């Protein structure tokens with residue numbers, strides 16, 4: 680059955696499966712958004728169902744909230760939780776300092792709020808997300824719809840003056856209409872190619888009126904779990920480097936895996 684998943688999906692599953700081991704009974708857990716985080720939510724649902732794991736989950740999007748409820752995870756709001764033990768989420772890119780680009784699925788705002796409210800943030804990603812320098816993946820920024828073209832012009836002008844705008848910025852679309860985030864905002868994708876100083880860029884972008892948040896996660900991620908298509912994983916800690924390397928055995932496991940491939 681494992682053969683029916685593509686290597687990239689296997690890599691995502693492997694990272695999620697290993698990350699689920701970070702979750703302990705009684706924890707308040709931030710649940711990320713995206714295809715990799717969805718594997719994690721399913722793995723946790725299986726642990727709730729089969730092992731009696733008791734957790735409270737704070738989802739980072741309506742999509743994740745729906746999936747979490749479907750698999751039997753108790754869902755609470757961030758304000759109910761107030762503070763989280765752990766957030767596990769995917770990423771679009773991560774570099775050697777575990778800085779991230781996120782927001783490929785448009786959930787960056789809630790994701791950043793939730794990750795920042797957590798004792799620990801663990802990123803799960805397939806090996807294809809590792810980069811030397813952030814920026815090949817377009818950087819998403821969330822902007823309010825009012826005057827978005829004016830905001831776009833201001834962003835472009837500022838980035839050109841900083842010499843970082845590679846090509847252009849584009850409004851993310853959902854077919855013929857703008858993509859709308861869970862908070863009712865738009866997403867603008869900045870095609871930068873290379874972000875030399877992500878910390879500075881993040882600060883500058885967030886200064887601009889109309890910008891709500893950007894997809895650079897600087898000094899937020901504590902560890903990344905990298906999955907490979909052949910079942911291997913590597914756990915890389917921000918302070919200690921690689922702390923674990925092993926593989927997930929597809930044969931013995933996994934209801935959650937076989938449920939999805941049946």
Ligand SMILES: O=C[C@H](O)[C@H](O)[C@H](O)COP(=O)(O)O
Pocket residue numbers: 711712713714715716768769770771780781782783784785786787790
């Ligand atoms: O807005 C979406 C999130 O930041 C995702 O975590 C990110 O885009 C990675 O998604 P995926 O796991 O589907 O590659």
